[in-house]
Amino acid sequence: MRVSLASPIALTCAAVLSLPLPLAAPAAATAPPAASALPPAPDDLPGSTQSLPLAPLGASSRAGGDGSARPADQGLTRRDVRPFSLLGVVWDDPRAALHGTVQVRTRATGGDVWSDWQDVETHTDQHGADPDSAEGASGARRGATAPLWVGDSDGVEIRVRAENGVPSLPDGLRLELIDPGEAPADTTRGTASTGTPTGLGASEAAATSANAELAPYGSAWIPALTKEETERTTVGGAPVQAAQAKKPYIGPRPKIVTRKGWGADERIREKGFVYTKTIKAAFVHHSATGNNYTCAQAPSVLRGIYRYHVLSSGWRDVGYNFAIDKCGTIYEGRAGGVAKPVLGAHTLGFNTNSMGVAVLGSYGSSTPPAAVVTAVARLTAWKLGLHGINPKGTVTLVSGGGNLYAKGKKVKFHAIAGHRDGYRTDCPGTRLYGKLPTTRTSSAKYQGR
Structure with a gap:
């Protein structure tokens, strides 16, 4: 059965845990490549x-x-x-x-x-x-x-x-x-004297370099940090808001499995990354892919969704910025750097200045496990904290057009919102949506509020 976890995450990130590394400032918004830049699937593409x-x-x-x-x-x-x-x-x-x-x-x-x-x-x-x-x-x-x-x-x-x-x-x-195929073979061969990873294709090198301030090149995961370690690595360095320097409200950085870790083949997405200005809100989704998967299969589910979004649906990359499986493992989604404001394709009309978090599964009638709620709270406490956002607060976004709000309308949202708040839909499922108040409270506590 083709479900092996690229987890065997054999790389060591201990050095990252002990060294406070400043985050790079978010890259300026860039125009995406033309549609013709979407490459054909290579003949040797897994799956x-x-x-x-x-x-x-x-x-x-x-x-x-x-x-x-x-x-x-x-x-x-x-x-x-x-x-x-x-x-x-x-x-x-x-x-x-x-x-x-x-x-x-x-x-x-x-x-x-x-x-x-x-x-x-x-x-x-x-x-x-x-x-x-x-x-x-x-x-x-x-x-x-x-x-x-x-x-x-x-x-x-x-x-x-x-x-x-x-x-x-x-x-x-x-x-x-x-x-979804097996995860691509580990092609990491070390790091050249210039600091560029050797043995990586250009697209894979770019994707892993986007997280260079957080983990070594080619890492299968970004290690967790305590709240104190997180504050030392971020306060005074972008993208943390200046007002945070006196009293940082930033949650401890959670462990995040990188695209390398779940086996994303970087050759199929469009080249380059597209950024928005900041992150004001997190929209929570469910993937609607059903709950008939094991946590060891989650990387395969992600590779399948990635392939479906890009090669079948014609998107530039997987739509979500992050994914969380039912065991609470957090995964990097759309490429561009987990600490950076990557523009996703998750909440039609409200992708600008927001991030999308998809829980793998269907939660209309199934209650999400406690590990899922905890993971959403931890992820949002960290990522929203980098941008000075209180998870229990409200934010204002401008609609890009949808079935609830006309283009240009200013809309007030909870900082942690459900997909249905911005679009008339059942997503993220009634049971998961009902957990968002608890998630907001927990996320704020992780920030020290």
């Missing part, structure tokens, strides 16, 4: 994506649940496929909404038992880049459902039904079956 066009379903497909299918229904009957672990549905026009239901069932690799039907969340524009951003206007983008983690499988069946009264489904519906 694979099978893209299967959907077709009209016949009357014998059972798509209607009563042995019948409607003219608008599309899907695929049971079939054998190459092994995969994550799936989703994409279509041609990113502005077209899929008003309907998507259900799949799968067969575990090597077995003959099929799963029950599972729902795939059909949101199309709840996440993603803001409409007027270069990424949002990219011609590479496609409409897409949420990805669903189904585990190691080699058989699939899918049915897509339009809602009553909807005459048709979006054009170009395709089922994407993603094998």
